[in-house]
Amino acid sequence: MLEVRKLNKSFGALxxxxxxxxTLAKGERRVVLGPNGAGKTTLFNLVAGTLSPDSGEILVDGAPVTSFTADKRARLGMSRSYQKNNLFEDLTIRENLTLAAMIAQGRTRSLIRPQHAAPxxxxxxxxxAAQVSLDRILDKPVRGASYGDRRRLEIGLALATRPKILLLDEPTSGVGPDMIEAFPRLLNxxxxxxxxxxxxxxFDLGFDIADRVTVLNYGEVVFEGDPDxxxxxxxxxxxxxxxxEDGPA
Ligand SMILES: Nc1ncnc2c1ncn2[C@@H]1O[C@H](COP(=O)(O)OP(=O)(O)O)[C@@H](O)[C@H]1O
Ligand SMILES: [Mg+2]
Known part of the structure; x- marks a missing residue:
């Protein structure tokens, strides 16, 4: 389903x-773990298409997408959660999700009137909204939503594009214990x-949600296996x- 082959990326001499x-099988939940600076976010951006590798290949269903822009990868069913900056603060959570769904479904003519959204x-x-447990506050503006609810909305915006592959970069960073506890259930x-x-x-959260784990250290895959x-x-x-710091005790 998703295959990454011998990717290399340098920033200057680094x-x-x-x-x-x-290699991820269809339906697999792969968690990439590693200490700060291991290259996790860089790998994420290479897969999502916001960075280009110096060498190597990325394939979706066997077809190379390495030269495709992030938008083109998104149209092929690869969706990423964005952190911050792409939420419309003055719109409600429902309106934010509606806009994401409209754009994904190519219904951009009704963008100026999201209240007349197609069925x-x-x-x-x-x-x-039900999947990310935001149905309880759908008609509240984003402004004022808790950090945890913002992260749920970011995942919701990615899901609204009906992806085949979902890419999440530290989906629970900065959230409270409620969201951390709820997150494995949300994914389940x-x-x-x-x-x-x-x-x-x-670490513990990663083990909870993963079918398989890849461990990165200094930019290299140093281990791959199931959580145990x-x-x-x-x-x-x-x-x-x-x-x-928060590795296995
Ligand atoms: N755009 C960039 N320019 C230069 N160095 C970068 C850039 N992005 C990341 N790095 C460096 O690459 C290394 C890996 O970063 P990153 O992929 O963010 O790691 P992680 O997400 O695992 O913490 C770090 O040393 C970081 O400083
Ligand atoms: Mg990172």
Whole structure:
């Protein structure tokens, strides 16, 4: 479904992504773990298409997308959550989701009148709102929403495009314990055929939500396995003993 082959990326002399390869099966939830500076966000941006690799390939369903823009990848069903900046603060949560669904469904002519959304758009918004537990505050403006609810909305905006592949970069960073606790359940309730690549910093949360884990250190894949294998790995323990503050106890 999603394949990354020998990706390399440098910023000047700094080699941030080194021969990274990953293969995700359809419906797989892959978590990429690693300490700060390991190159997780860079990998995420390479996959999403906001950065171009120096070498290597990215394939979706066997077809190369490496030269495609982020928009073109999105049209092929790859959707990423954005952090901040893309929420319309003065609009309600419903209106934000409606706009995302309208754009994804190509119904841009009704953008100026989101209250006249097509039934397919309304259905999509209701479904997504329930999936990310925002149905309780759908008609409240984004301004004033808690940090956790903003993160739910960011995931909701990605889901409103009806993706095949969902990319999340540290979806719970900065949120309170309520959202951290609710997050694995939120993911569990999403369709099982949705493939996910999730960048995480928190070890325990990563293990909770992953089918498979990839561990990055200094830009390299140093381990890949299921959560139990990862927890038990001496290589992973050693990295943790270095500077991974919330790694495996
Ligand atoms: N645009 C950039 N220019 C120069 N260096 C960068 C850039 N983006 C990231 N880096 C460097 O690449 C390394 C990996 O960063 P990043 O991918 O953000 O790691 P992580 O998300 O795992 O914390 C860091 O040393 C960071 O300073
Ligand atoms: Mg990062």
């Amino acid at each position: 080699n941030v992504t080194k021969d990274v390869s990953l 397919e758009v309304v259905e999509c918004v209701d479904r997504v 309730d999403l369709p099982r055929d949705l493939t996910m690549l999730i960048i995480e910093h928190d 294998q990862t927890r038990a790995s001496p290589v992973v323990k050693e990295i943790y003993l270095g500077d991974w």
